[in-house]
Amino acid sequence: MSSEFADSGLMTAELLTASAELALPLVFFVPLLTALLVFWVGSTRAPWLPPLGAALTVAAAVVLIFGVANGGPQSHHLGGWQPPLGIELYADGFAAVMIALTAVVGLAVTLYAGPYLRGKGLSLEHFWPLWLIQWATLNGIFISADLFNLYVMLELLTLTGAPLAAMAADRAALSAALRYMLLALLGSLAYLLGVALLYGATGSLHLQEVGALLEADATAAIAAALITAGLFAKAAIFPLHIWLMPAHSNAPAPASAALSALVAKAVVYLVLRLWLWVFPVLLTAPMGWLIGGIGAVAIVYGAVQAMRQPRLKPVIAYSTIAQFGYLLLLLPLVVLPAAALPAWQGAAYHAVVHGLAKAAAFLAAGNMIYALGHDRLEGLRGLTPYLSVSMLALALAFASLMGMPPTGGFLSKWLLLSGAIAAEQWLWAAVVIVGGLLAAVYAFRVLAYVHAAPPSGWVELRAPRRLPRIMEWTPVVLALLALLLGVSGMPLLQLLAHGAPEIVTQWAE
């Protein structure tokens, strides 16, 4: 009896591993086709369709992740053509981890968006197709191994992100979206220019092949510069962050969560992937200092700006600018033998944990807006009881962002720090610590409002609205997942080990 179970379990495992290759295109096509179907049918006629599509996407993602975890990196040659000619879809541990993050946050956003947007009187008709296409694009960015295909995906990402940011359609949102569009167009064209130079130099667009053929010459340097700066503009990395705060803080809460936790993150993912897989020949110590220095300044600057915001969502948005700095700290550390592995693990881990925590924070802020009608920090005093669960989620998310011990944020910072200390890079270690302290300042500033008693004579101008249960609990679940990642880090780190970049693994022997 038990052996039968074991056999069937084994067979299921084999089947899952075998179908992982097919799941690779599916994580892109399933949400895409769902989006088109939703547009065709009309979301009012089939409100069950988006959640169904989300569930199917998550299923495909689970099969893919399982395949990567058991069978190593997965690859699919589209159209049956070999890479330099055709386009390869490729998922290693890093991609699988990001797809997992996208699946979790995406599911949460999908569940949350319906009641939120309906409750705010916003139309879901265009939101659903845009959001589902965005999900498809995110997955596409994680698995595409072709430089030009990535350009198409990046444009899709911008064009799905900007309308979501502009949905509020007031002065701040529209000007932010305009800035976003113009800067993102500049960024993507710079990226394309870099890709053109790379193709001119190597005759290939395939990531790993370009990486193998590339020599450290002027062409590579200028291409890398254009691509990096272009992606910085698209990801709103400091000092090109000019659209992020208004865009992310004026979008509807579920869109803010997706933009901050996933969209900008996917672009930073691309920065790291390109530097570690395509441009390692250019990654010298001074280059690392430049990019890491940008990250360090971003950490401090974002936190300082977050401290002075009078509203909750801008605080969270500036925190995003700060948190992206940690991801850039990977580049100066990864070139050092002692620090490469922990820094790599720490940065990838940080990407995931930050995604979960940031989505939780934005959704919790959305609950506040939904219940109270505003997100001014002053209004958090004398908290309405409907919000206590949401504020728990907010507190947990902030704990993770500042890297308090049992949370996932702590683990990622621990890894980064231990890498920096092992390589005796005191400056980067200090940056990580200072960043955590600064994050604690803005986090406690917000939480102090939550704890404070209402001022005497406080009158709630309008009765708070009751939250639907699903909106109440979605951010809590996300925040708890971020917490869980702090408690149980090994599975993710093991998944990450599949197909780690050579620049990291070369020191392992």
Added chain:
Amino acid sequence: MNIAASHGVAWWLPVLALLPLLLAPLIGFGGPRWGRRAGWLLAASGALLLIPALWVVGQPGGLVGLAGLGGPGGLGGFGGFGGLGGEASGARLTFELPWLLLHVRLQVDAASALLLLLTALLWVAAVAQAVVTTAADRHCGRFGAALAVTLAAFTTVVLAADLATFYFAYATMTLAAYPLIIHQQTPQAQRAGRVYLAMAVLAEGVLLSAVLMIAGAAGNPQLSAVPEIIAAHPFSDWLVLLLGVGFAVKAGAVPLHVWLPLAHPAAPIPASALLSGLLVKAALVGWLRLLPLGEAVWPTFAAAALAVAVVTVLYANLVGLTQRRAKTVLAYSTVSQMGLLIAMVGLAALVPAAAPVAFAAALLFAVHHGLAKGALFLSCAFAGRRSAWRYALLPALALAGAPLSSGAVAKAGLKEVGEAAALEALVLSLSFASLLTTLLMARLLWLLYRQGVESPQEGEQRGGEWLTRATVLFTVAASLTVPWLLAGRCCPTLLSAALQPSALWAAAWPLLLGSALVVAALFGGYALWRRSLKSRSGNRGDDHTRDRIRDYIDSHSRDSRGQPWTVPEGDWIKPALLGGVRLARRLRRLWRRAPPRPPLPAWGVVGARWSAAIESRLVALAMAGALFLVLVLGISVLGMWAGR
């Protein structure tokens, strides 16, 4: 040792750590009905800790780690002792969870068995009392959940066998205790919480830097390997100092003790019992597991620790005597008793050979103190009753080290350390400490009695009265018996040593002297009072004495803060903060050379203005475009340089 059996028991270890965590959300969000049930379940789950603890204690040689104390060779015999942190041959349970954190390893050895035993007993009693007494509280769910997380974290601190797990659990415990302290949300509690949090976070920072230095050298090592890693580390002196200071905050070493007399009285009674009985002992666990004592001499650290210990014992007792609230007195008593433990650590650093005995004695003392202090705090639940001091009497005597009490055994252990380390002075100073403790306990009993007389609350009957009483009696009973049983189990010679007439006398004379002083003071006070009463009220008869006593006490206790001989709670922190603020104000005035009014913009406003200005410059698209170009050119140049 039976491996199969041990594995069966070892399964309990993660369950013990996780069960309260699972119960926490249920308590927090379960509402009055389910939350209460979960609370009872939490209380009951404390008893589960007894399983691994008693299993290890029950194994033949289970407490071999403690056998050095009063071992077969008599008082000096600690031969064959393997060291508590090292590879002792004693029975132990281990369990590994590779997928959790950074490879979690849990372990029960002799040291953790003793502490688990203490934890189990206090846990059951305190949580049961919490369920009864906080039922009517609006935020009882939050309180219970924090209690559950704190207990889970403390259990994990005791069980942890690798560095990361230990540190995670320690930090979680520190943070989870914060809601316990601020629970009552009075301004006093808020201030206590702020001071606690500030000091705890600073201490965490110190600890974290030490832990990261270790991790940088060895990844996530087993705790048993940490002392050697530290000893071999190029910055070993710094590491020892950092660890010493980091844990000293938790242990309440003077002058880092200020959070303790603020926090313990501010918390609800069951939480105070756990804070004072258990949580401060986490520092002992940290020193015991991490410091490389017993192998080399650490003269600086030892000197500092011994000095701090002496100051702590003296200072805390004296300041405690001036306090006017029972729980504050108890908090200062905790500080002073922790001073004894710090002395043990200092001795271990000074005389490596005495380290095992020192730690064994410290553990035994920790169990005794935890139970006795827990019982004392829990009996404060009856503050306001005439009978309150009666509940407190026996544990107070034990704490003072009365002959035949559990305290006598524990102190016999400490004295043996002094003899092992050839420090006769220690024995004498221990007796002196007992004298001071006696006085402090007398003060406590007096305060409890007076509160019962002064503001009786007999009318207020709470539900579950008998349960509260049961928890108190249970703890009192445990505090009287368990150290005896443990001593009998691990080092029978210690027991007999404690029962020898000379030892009895040594234990008794400070108590007697203290009692005599107290009685003298009482009589003196009574005489003074009579005189002042007579001179004030002329020729009233004596039949209304009782009423007049009450009047007198009322008139004097109303302005208890204004008494010149009362040291404020948290002694130096309030003057320091006030002084700091005044100094800053004065400095700023000097700096600006301007009259203090009208108020200048605070640094926050200036900072906000600057950061807003910078942001508004950066946010222009033209600026972004220019920065974009600068970035492109910068990376290009560096990239070409890489090509060279």
Added chain:
Amino acid sequence: MSQAAFYALVAGALTGIGIYGLITQRHLLRRVLAVNILGSSVFLLLVALARRHPDYVDPVPHAMVLTGIVIAVSATAFALVLARRYHAATGLTHLPEDEESEEALAPGLLNRRSLADRRSGGGPPPGQPERRQGARRRSDEDRRSDEGAQ
């Protein structure tokens, strides 16, 4: 110098003009034009690179350019719709930071200008009507602070 290299050089120069325009011009339409110049310059570079080989013309950059043109027109169209909506909502044809730097971006903060306003009693000098755009902006801000971010 080959023909391909010549046109690649021209493409480089056009790139410079495009970026220069994007930075220095403030009118939104002008900025969209500049981005389009930039786009076509990148496409020209790709086409020139495809022409380098002595024996064949590389079809892959051509396909890339074809894709790029459609993407460029899509993005342009959306940016223009956005600009129109922005114009309808604010009456501006510039980004707000080009209009007036500090107050528009950090509303409610104690910057130099609002300090000066406060000292002089605030509000416009008597006799001078508020500008229409200013009024609209104010009401816009009020609405935002009432409803919060949506």
Added chain:
Amino acid sequence: MIRALADDAVSGAATGAATGAATDLEIAALLWWAFDGLLALGLLGLAYQVVAGRQLFRSVVLFIIYGLLMAVAWARLAAPDLALAEAAIGAGLTGALLLSAYRNLIGTDGEEGPHAPITPPAGAPPMTVPRWAALFAAALAGLLVAGIGWVAVGLQPPEQTAGRLALEQLAESGVENPVTAVLLNFRSIDTIGEVVVLFVAFLAARVVAQELDHAGPGDWLRASQREPLLVGPLIAFIAPMAVLVTGYLLWAGGHQPGGAFQAGAVLAALAVLLRLTGRLRPRLEPTLLERSVLVGGVVLFSAIGLAGAGLAGAVLEYPPGWDYRLILLIETVLTLSIALPLALLFSGSGGLRQEVR
């Protein structure tokens, strides 16, 4: 030197010149170089005028001319497919979009008219950043240009390129036009992505433009009540011709310059024309048919692609022997799916309907 130049120029020029004598060749080469030089000068001068000219309206018009010149340049670089697409989309449609936006942003009401230089209203900021900032930007951009130029001139063509592989395996792709082969077979996911981009741009415009009034282009004709005499007959002639051209380009795409994008662009241009002359009117929401056309191309392409996983072994692989037919089918549907969103983006509406007169 001249010889080398001549070889270069000739191989890139129309093949008609290649049969003359040596001196003819040299002269032809020099002429071609002169042509290239003038073209380059024209491009650069126009580009500068577009981004920094004084009158905005003139800049928009010059942008259209710039696009046409760019098309000529691409034709010179042996890229006729692209020249077609650039003329139709880059210059034509983008120009129409820009003009329409110009009218909306500046407005033709009032006296100024489109040709008057835009004088900023009193108190408004200047049109450009300060001079020192412009100089700084110019210096930075100049450095970038120098870098790109240096690299681009020195770039050696690699031995093996993806394009060479594409040409070698052209026979297996089912079509003879290598660009179509790359777009619809070798790298077909890019094409799917690109059509999705168009669709998303349409959606995005709908989100932002929801509350815009739809008095767009074409209404001036209606408002004036009298249409110029030639408009009717011209439309009657152009419309069927455009459909014919669309069909031809679509069919030709399999073996010579042309294809779904060019065909879709022509069809979209027709729709723009009809919209401008008031033959088509905007509507807020798309009908079922319009929705079907909008999503049809991607859905069909993806469905065939996913079916390929079962029938041929990989996603987006065509079953053997079916490639040409399937590519033609996909291209036909894609043409519609490209034309409609382009037309709707121009119109700024959710749908279009025929004007009832």
